[in-house]
Amino acid sequence: MTEKLEDIALALVAPGKGILAADESSGTIKKRFDKINTVSTEDSRRDYREMLFRSTDAMKNYVSGVILYDETIRQKAKDGTTLVDIMKAAGSIPGIKVDTGAKPLAGPTSKIETITEGLDGLRERLAEYHKLGARFAKWRAVITIADGLPTWNCVKANSHALARYAALCQEAGIVPIVEPEILMDGEHASHDIDECYRVTEWTLRSVFRELYDARVNLEGMILKPNMVIAGQKAAKQASAEEVAEKTLKCLRATVPAAVPGIAFLSGGQSDETATKHLSIMNAIMGGDSVPWPWKLTFSYGRALQAAALSAWGGKPENVAAGQRAFAHRAKMNSLAALGTWDAKLEKAA
Ligand code: 13P
Numbered sequence: 448m449t450e451k452l453e454d455i456a457l458a459l460v461a462p463g464k465g466i467l468a469a470d471e472s473s474g475t476i477k478k479r480f481d482k483i484n485t486v487s488t489e490d491s492r493r494d495y496r497e498m499l500f501r502s503t504d505a506m507k508n509y510v511s512g513v514i515l516y517d518e519t520i521r522q523k524a525k526d527g528t529t530l531v532d533i534m535k536a537a538g539s540i541p542g543i544k545v546d547t548g549a550k551p552l553a554g555p556t557s558k559i560e561t562i563t564e565g566l567d568g569l570r571e572r573l574a575e576y577h578k579l580g581a582r583f584a585k586w587r588a589v590i591t592i593a594d595g596l597p598t599w600n601c602v603k604a605n606s607h608a609l610a611r612y613a614a615l616c617q618e619a620g621i622v623p624i625v626e627p628e629i630l631m632d633g634e635h636a637s638h639d640i641d642e643c644y645r646v647t648e649w650t651l652r653s654v655f656r657e658l659y660d661a662r663v664n665l666e667g668m669i670l671k672p673n674m675v676i677a678g679q680k681a682a683k684q685a686s687a688e689e690v691a692e693k694t695l696k697c698l699r700a701t702v703p704a705a706v707p708g709i710a711f712l713s714g715g716q717s718d719e720t721a722t723k724h725l726s727i728m729n730a731i732m733g734g735d736s737v738p739w740p741w742k743l744t745f746s747y748g749r750a751l752q753a754a755a756l757s758a759w760g761g762k763p764e765n766v767a768a769g770q771r772a773f774a775h776r777a778k779m780n781s782l783a784a785l786g787t788w789d790a791k792l793e794k795a796a
Contacts, residue, residue, distance in 0.1 A: 466511060466744070495759065498770060499769075499773055542585060559591050570618070574619055586613075590628065590630065613658060
């Protein structure tokens with residue numbers, strides 16, 4: 448495979464393909480396992496992820512890359528093959544989460560706002576991850592909308608950290624996925640869609656300004672944004688068409704044409720809603736007389752895995768059912784990346 452950043456970035460957003468975010472930290476995967484009454488151990492986490500990565504058809508046809516957690520990139524399957532080799536054999540590019548989490552941002556808003564950490568020693572960690580096979584990475588910044596928030600301090604500090612991370616990735620031959628997430632869930636998420644638009648636009652402008660200052664090569668990165676959507680607790684929810692239109696408008700206003708691809712996070716949307724939104728956006732772009740500069744696809748965690756997790760339920764006898772559920776969601780999202788998904792196809796599963 449080519450080692451050029453631009454080629455790796457393009458491969459990640461190849462037509463009809465998207466990214467599987469399987470980089471839950473040990474704390475987060477435990478929460479997911481708790482819901483299916485499964486104890487989270489090194490082996491159960493390995494078994495679950497091995498099940499996903501051995502869904503060969505889904506991986507080959509619909510998944511361009513997989514974001515891994517530090518533990519997973521070092522793990523071996525039961526037969527001794529590394530999980531990295533399993534996904535590479537299926538044609539997927541290994542990626543790695545390199546931030547060390549969102550921590551309270553010192554100052555008067557520290558109970559709500561966070562700054563993502565992980566820059567110290569990152570150059571050395573990236574060199575090791577490259578040796579282990581990673582060709583792209585992820586760093587997630589979290590922005591919370593609440594009364595009077597976010598602060599400029601929070602937007603600025605997180606944008607700056609994203610840019611420093613992205614520059615270090617490119618130096619190491621790794622494509623950075625730049626992920627500034629405006630939360631749609633959590634205790635404060637009662638904002639309407641227009642407030643999400645305002646904060647998303649503001650944040651993306653700040654992020655691209657910092658990327659420019661850090662001399663990040665935009666052709667060699669992927670943006671992973673939230674969609675423009677009302678908070679989960681908002682009294683008024685926007686229609687799918689409004690989410691699609693406002694998201695596209697916001698991205699067109701802020702994301703330079705040099706960026707090859709945009710891969711959304713699902714952020715708490717239901718599986719089908721996340722698919723539907725992506726499909727409507729791609730259908731709008733495909734039907735437009737003015738060409739759009741970037742590819743639009745998925746980099747979903749929850750929206751790709753929820754069905755597979757519950758079908759598996761932690762039981763070895765359910766591996767085939769878990770793989771079927773995963774393959775179905777991957778296929779639906781692949782169609783959405785092409786703008787050709789239809790709700791009727793969900794029933795056909
Ligand atoms: P969700 O799709 O579950 O939001 O996860 C994507 C992700 O990688 C968050 O960092």
